[in-house]
Amino acid sequence: MFTLPDLLYPYDALEPYIDAQTMQIHHGKHHQGYVDNLNKALADYPELQNKSVEDLLKDLNAVPEAIRTAVRNHGGGHANHSLFWQFMSPKGGEPIGAVAQLKDQLIQAVMTRFGSGWAWVVKDAGGKLQVMSTANQDSPLSEGLMPILGVDVWEHAYYLKYQNRRADYLAAWWNVVNWDKVAELL
Numbered sequence: 001m002f003t004l005p006d007l008l009y010p011y012d013a014l015e016p017y018i019d020a021q022t023m024q025i026h027h028g029k030h031h032q033g034y035v036d037n038l039n040k041a042l043a044d045y046p047e048l049q050n051k052s053v054e055d056l057l058k059d060l061n062a063v064p065e066a067i068r069t070a071v072r073n074h075g076g077g078h079a080n081h082s083l084f085w086q087f088m089s090p091k092g093g094e095p096i097g098a099v100a101q102l103k104d105q106l107i108q109a110v111m112t113r114f115g116s117g118w119a120w121v122v123k124d125a126g127g128k129l130q131v132m133s134t135a136n137q138d139s140p141l142s143e144g145l146m147p148i149l150g151v152d153v154w155e156h157a158y159y160l161k162y163q164n165r166r167a168d169y170l171a172a173w174w175n176v177v178n179w180d181k182v183a184e185l186l
């Protein structure tokens with residue numbers, strides 16, 4: 001069964017950029033919900049329970065149709081958030097030029113994502129970096145792309161502190177990017 005990963009820092013560690021209450025609800029309620037619903041979806045499919053969530057998402061067509069949407073949404077939610085917590089840190093290290101120079105494109109991807117979703121820097125099969133966004137909890141893994149950095153643009157990620165000011169949230173979030181994690185994934 002899948003479990004909620006611990007954060008590597010306290011809920012208030014990203015203040016003042018990301019507030020403690022948002023982190024607590026986001027991790028403890030939203031992410032926990034994705035984990036619980038993914039487990040529920042897989043309950044009758046023991047042969048899938050030993051797969052990693054990444055493997056499930058990389059080949060959604062191999063997932064039985066009856067639970068494919070649930071795995072896409074809740075498995076995606078689990079995988080995306082597990083990365084997202086690691087994409088942030090109170091002491092993020094040195095910005096990586098190849099990724100940092102994509103900031104404007106990432107902002108553009110965030111601001112043009114209508115409704116809920118994610119904006120990403122991803123690496124394609126040839127190792128080339130690109131910026132994209134996904135709707136809902138869709139994972140770049142399902143398109144054969146590897147996430148290098150990603151930001152959650154669901155309102156639950158920022159509404160308590162930033163309300164409708166998505167651009168302000170992104171500007172603040174940039175201060176807590178965990179560049180050490182980006183370097184590791186590159």
Ligand code: MN
Pocket residue numbers: 026030081152154156157
């Ligand atoms: Mn979220």
